[in-house]
């Protein structure tokens with residue numbers, strides 16, 4: 001019987017666009033889901049959007065939408081991003097869907113009937129950005145949220161409370177008996193310590209705004225957004241409307257939630273307590289990952305350093321981007337997104353190691369055997385090392401993937417790749433090819449390489465699905481790699497006698513690091529930019545700019561360079577002389593135009609004509625000198641600064 005595996009990303013808030021942080025969780029889940037599929041599991045991979053709550057309501061208002069309209073605008077942006085990143089999910093859940101509303105109400109009612117919900121008064125601090133209540137002893141600095149640093153709001157309202165404290169011991173006991181309940185293990189202690197400090201009852205209703213799921217037993221109250229959001233996982237599996245599927249994946253499967261470290265407590269504490277109370281089985285594991293910074297700094301819109309997956313995929317290609325994210329940091333730790341490191345990884349791991357192995361192997365097979373498989377069993381002792389290493393590598397790979405240690409799994413594959421590159425040098429096919437009595441040995445060496453590449457492709461598939469398929473295609477294998485399972489990889493003669501290999505084409509082109517970094521630098525804001533001839537704001541404020549309307553223009557007598565202009569400043573008329581005749585052979589075209597001028601320069605006489613100001617003009621190679629013309633919507637008395 002097939003084993004079942006359910007995996008979820010967090011559901012994302014729709015107050016902003018997806019970015020590299022949200023992309024990371026989703027790519028990691030996609031890799032894990034694909035891995036489980038090639039391990040023969042029946043996989044259900046869920047993602048979606050968290051659409052209720054005060055933050056979404058406020059963002060929608062700011063943007064001039066109703067909350068529902070706003071969520072409808074944002075959801076396609078997430079779906080497009082997941083398409084771009086080749087995320088192969090089974091279901092996309094939105095918390096505004098009817099199936100979810102019913103599911104939340106069902107769980108709330110059960111918990112209520114169980115006596116675990118009571119009416120009280122909430123008075124305390126709330127972070128709208130994190131949608132979380134912050135107890136007094138956790139408030140940071142000057143009334144700020146300990147997690148995001150934003151200012152807290154004081155809330156004082158009637159609220160229903162969930163008796164979370166009741167489940168403290170049961171939760172500790174569960175964590176204790178299930179060592180893989182919280183992964184990586186390093187995060188487990190953090191949660192245990194927190195729970196041991198004492199669990200407080202949780203306020204789970206709000207009545208001062210309306211964008212949420214109504215509580216059926218409490219008119220006027222809506223569900224606190226986390227009590228709503230967490231339920232999405234069971235909604236999707238049919239908690240309320242599909243008992244068969246719920247039974248298959250939730251009750252009889254391995255169930256995992258992948259989350260960022262910032263939301264681990266919601267998943268490892270509140271969610272299990274809700275499930276205890278509702279009489280529903282707990283998930284098998286909650287896997288937490290760290291946070292990304294960008295070039296060593298916290299990512300933020302105001303710093304302008306938020307990494308945009310669209311840009312990255314455009315620069316590096318999708319699979320190298322996915323590879324980098326999962327290779328660069330040990331899952332669970334924080335990581336830093338650095339362009340230099342992305343390029344190094346691509347050039348060394350992908351182009352040099354894997355790319356070269358594929359190119360060299362295929363190139364030689366064509367050179368020595370016209371690209372047609374010739375079977376041979378002329379083995380050598382050194383071959384055993386490869387076979388043994390392969391067995392070790394597959395085991396290590398599985399052990400690492402089973403606990404979401406992606407970078408470790410990749411290290412194991414690359415250990416094998418490095419060994420094979422060395423194997424080529426050690427067995428020197430080019431020397432064997434010179435001696436006709438060694439043809440059989442040559443074929444054996446080449447087959448080991450080609451079969452290894454066939455296997456490697458499947459191991460890298462969860463990380464780089466398209467590239468894995470390309471490797472197979474280049475080996476002349478036209479099967480859909482998505483349908484293969486690791487179990488089938490044991491043999492060393494997958495490709496049969498006479499099999500025609502495909503064409504070698506570079507899958508991971510080398511990146512010209514210097515040129516690309518230069519390009520990136522030119523596009524980014526440089527905080528250390530050297531500014532020439534710096535002035536203070538006081539210097540600038542001395543200059544008076546005006547919008548002036550050109551009323552008349554004529555050549556200054558005795559000059560073929562100077563034009564004199566009569567200009568209107570709104571409250572008076574002036575004369576300005578300007579040396580732009582060459583650039584305006586037909587100066588009357590300027591009459592009626594509004595242009596910019598400096599109007600507090602000391603008046604001067606030019607060729608005997610008084611000039612009481614100076615026009616601002618641009619100069620470039622294509623157009624020569626042009627006056628800065630402003631739109632008619634700017635008034636003559638406008639203050640320019």
Ligand code: MSP
Nearest residue numbers: 010011012013021022050229230259260261291292
């Ligand atoms: N809506 C809640 C989750 C509810 S799940 C029942 C939420 N949404 S979120 O959009 O703010 O964040 C979703 C995920 O993105 C979290 O796992 C968070 O850790 C992750 N990341 C956001 N910024 C990140 C980084 N800079 N780096 C890594 N991941 C980060 O929380």
